Amino acid sequence: MAEVENGGRAPRSSGLKGIGVSPGYAIGRAHLLDRRRMKVPKYHVGATEIPKEIERFEASLAESESQLQEIKDKLQNAGEEHFFILDAHQLMIRDEMLVDGVKNMIREQNINAEWALKKNIKSIRQLFENIDDEYFRERRADVDFVGDRILRNLMGSAHPNLSQVHGDSIIVAHDLSPADTAFLLRTPVLGFCTDVGGKTSHTAIMARSLELPAVVGTDHVTEVVGDGDMLIIDGANGRVIVDPTPEELRHYQRLQLAYSARRAQLAVRKNEPALTQDGVRFRIAGNIELHEECGLVLESGAESVGLYRTEYLYMNRDTLPGEDEQYEHYRHVVALCGAEGATIRTLDLGGDKFITPLKLGRELNPVMGLRAIRFCLREPGIFKVQLRALLRASAHGNLRIMVPLISGLSEVRAVKVLVDACRAELAAEGHAVAERVPLGIMVELPSAAVIADLLAREVDFFAIGTNDLIQYTLAIDRANEHVTYLYRPLHPALLRMLKFIVDSARQAGIRVSMCGEMAGDAFYTAVLVGLGLDELSMNAVSIPLIKTVVRALDTAECRRLVMDVLAMGDAPEIEVLVARRVKEMLRGQIPIEVFDPDRQPQP
Ligand code: PEP
Numbered sequence: 001m002a003e004v005e006n007g008g009r010a011p012r013s014s015g016l017k018g019i020g021v022s023p024g025y026a027i028g029r030a031h032l033l034d035r036r037r038m039k040v041p042k043y044h045v046g047a048t049e050i051p052k053e054i055e056r057f058e059a060s061l062a063e064s065e066s067q068l069q070e071i072k073d074k075l076q077n078a079g080e081e082h083f084f085i086l087d088a089h090q091l092m093i094r095d096e097m098l099v100d101g102v103k104n105m106i107r108e109q110n111i112n113a114e115w116a117l118k119k120n121i122k123s124i125r126q127l128f129e130n131i132d133d134e135y136f137r138e139r140r141a142d143v144d145f146v147g148d149r150i151l152r153n154l155m156g157s158a159h160p161n162l163s164q165v166h167g168d169s170i171i172v173a174h175d176l177s178p179a180d181t182a183f184l185l186r187t188p189v190l191g192f193c194t195d196v197g198g199k200t201s202h203t204a205i206m207a208r209s210l211e212l213p214a215v216v217g218t219d220h221v222t223e224v225v226g227d228g229d230m231l232i233i234d235g236a237n238g239r240v241i242v243d244p245t246p247e248e249l250r251h252y253q254r255l256q257l258a259y260s261a262r263r264a265q266l267a268v269r270k271n272e273p274a275l276t277q278d279g280v281r282f283r284i285a286g287n288i289e290l291h292e293e294c295g296l297v298l299e300s301g302a303e304s305v306g307l308y309r310t311e312y313l314y315m316n317r318d319t320l321p322g323e324d325e326q327y328e329h330y331r332h333v334v335a336l337c338g339a340e341g342a343t344i345r346t347l348d349l350g351g352d353k354f355i356t357p358l359k360l361g362r363e364l365n366p367v368m369g370l371r372a373i374r375f376c377l378r379e380p381g382i383f384k385v386q387l388r389a390l391l392r393a394s395a396h397g398n399l400r401i402m403v404p405l406i407s408g409l410s411e412v413r414a415v416k417v418l419v420d421a422c423r424a425e426l427a428a429e430g431h432a433v434a435e436r437v438p439l440g441i442m443v444e445l446p447s448a449a450v451i452a453d454l455l456a457r458e459v460d461f462f463a464i465g466t467n468d469l470i471q472y473t474l475a476i477d478r479a480n481e482h483v484t485y486l487y488r489p490l491h492p493a494l495l496r497m498l499k500f501i502v503d504s505a506r507q508a509g510i511r512v513s514m515c516g517e518m519a520g521d522a523f524y525t526a527v528l529v530g531l532g533l534d535e536l537s538m539n540a541v542s543i544p545l546i547k548t549v550v551r552a553l554d555t556a557e558c559r560r561l562v563m564d565v566l567a568m569g570d571a572p573e574i575e576v577l578v579a580r581r582v583k584e585m586l587r588g589q590i591p592i593e594v595f596d597p598d599r600q601p602q603p
């Protein structure tokens with residue numbers, strides 16, 4: 001990596017702490033993406049460029065003033081006398097607090113005019129917000145109006161978006177929607193960091209799938225980073241370094257190399273099965289969001305696809321995917337997976353995943369609203385297109401259909417009725433369908449976990465979705481960084497549920513897998529082996545490490561560990577015990593930081 005160019009400025013190295021959601025190190029230039037409002041270019045300027053920035057700012061003020069004058073003239077010509085609001089706006093444009101404030105920021109903070117204006121408008125707005133008078137509080141809108149007008153004049157017209165991102169960028173955004181993140185598959189970048197977001201948000205999951213180092217929940221990274229600033233992302237430890245010093249750069253370049261070397265070493269046996277010390281085989285599968293990822297998870301050592309989140313097929317487009325298009329995608333995935341086949345999940349829209357063609361009404365609590373199977377049963381026309389495509393694809397390999405967010409028996413039965421209807425239609429039309437297409441459910445609601453014994457008699461397999469099961473059991477929004485500290489998969493309530501789900505599946509003789517993020521976190525592998533799951537499904541990046549951990553374990557020892565933790569009452573104590581016992585079991589074969597109980601984010 002070349003020494004950093006900072007336009008003659010000395011590096012101002014500063015660090016930010018967030019939640020590390022996707023491991024690895026990214027070193028590159030920031031690309032700011034401000035989706036909330038207009039995309040504002042933010043960059044640092046050298047001392048020689050300051051007069052030019054001030055000049056640009058003054059020109060934009062003059063332009064804004066004459067635009068307002070023009071509007072006033074038009075109103076006057078039309079006989080309209082009441083333009084006092086425009087007068088007020090003209091006065092604001094020349095207000096000292098605004099004008100001098102921006103100029104001082106340009107001079108003192110070495111930042112461009114747009115950035116200074118945005119910062120200054122924000123602080124003026126805050127002043128209004130704190131006034132205990134309704135009328136003055138309402139004037140915030142006028143501040144925004146004036147600010148936007150000046151900003152537009154400063155910026156001209158071009159508003160860059162994700163499609164203009166370069167491959168060597170690190171995306172910096174207030175938030176990225178799952179759809180934005182899916183877009184990154186086709187627009188390769190080095191990594192990203194955001195102001196908000198939680199550990200198991202879909203954006204975080206997508207980052208792991210794409211193997212992009214990522215830090216979320218930094219609170220204010222968009223405030224301190226400018227476009228083109230040098231950045232380092234430490235995706236495992238949740239650190240963002242802005243404008244690193246040469247020493248920091250060298251340090252992280254070394255870590256980056258060591259990380260790649262460790263991954264290369266873990267990958268040596270990635271294609272061998274995961275057999276424990278006492279010879280028990282655990283199936284390791286891959287989670288994918290887009291069919292293009294199928295090759296990647298198989299190359300990383302997955303034996304099959306354990307979760308295909310098909311809703312991503314519906315995103316970033318203006319129309320819904322038709323039956324033939326879906327059929328081609330599913331057929332492709334099933335064919336690549338060979339004998340072990342693929343578990344394809346039906347549409348899980350809603351929650352934090354929305355799509356353009358469906359103008360779904362905004363709900364107060366979307367996560368508890370018309371999400372996933374609830375939406376599909378309400379819109380059987382849309383659901384049947386997918387079911388037909390899945391059934392047709394089943395003729396080409398080992399395809400399993402999995403239904404998300406099941407809360408009880410009647411939903412399972414309603415799905416079966418629709419599947420049977422689609423099968424009958426396809427037969428009448430002369431389409432081939434596999435004789436048996438296993439139908440399973442995600443166990444990801446507390447209600448489903450508690451009646452797992454009843455559900456197990458109705459379906460062919462279970463897949464435990466810990467991301468939602470934890471969200472709904474502990475009442476923690478998975479996309480909210482403020483409650484991430486409560487994300488504790490070893491909470492006794494969850495451990496009891498997991499045990500009951502696995503035992504219920506055993507009793508009914510059906511297969512049980514886990515495809516939530518817990519399955520891909522090596523800290524929990526011994527507990528999951530001890531619980532007796534058949535399959536663990538995860539992002540590509542986790543597969544070689546989890547296989548290595550499984551190979552070092554003994555199932556009897558893991559079962560003893562599970563018995564011990566089930567007798568305990570408090571998650572932090574359980575974490576300490578698990579860390580100690582697993583370290584003993586692994587006898588130093590695996591990097592130790594994975595098992596550090598302190599890595600859990602604290603409030
Ligand atoms: C889960 O909830 O654990 C799961 C795997 O589904 P998703 O993350 O897509 O909600």
Ligand code: MG
Binds near residue numbers: 404442444465467468
């Ligand atoms: Mg889920």
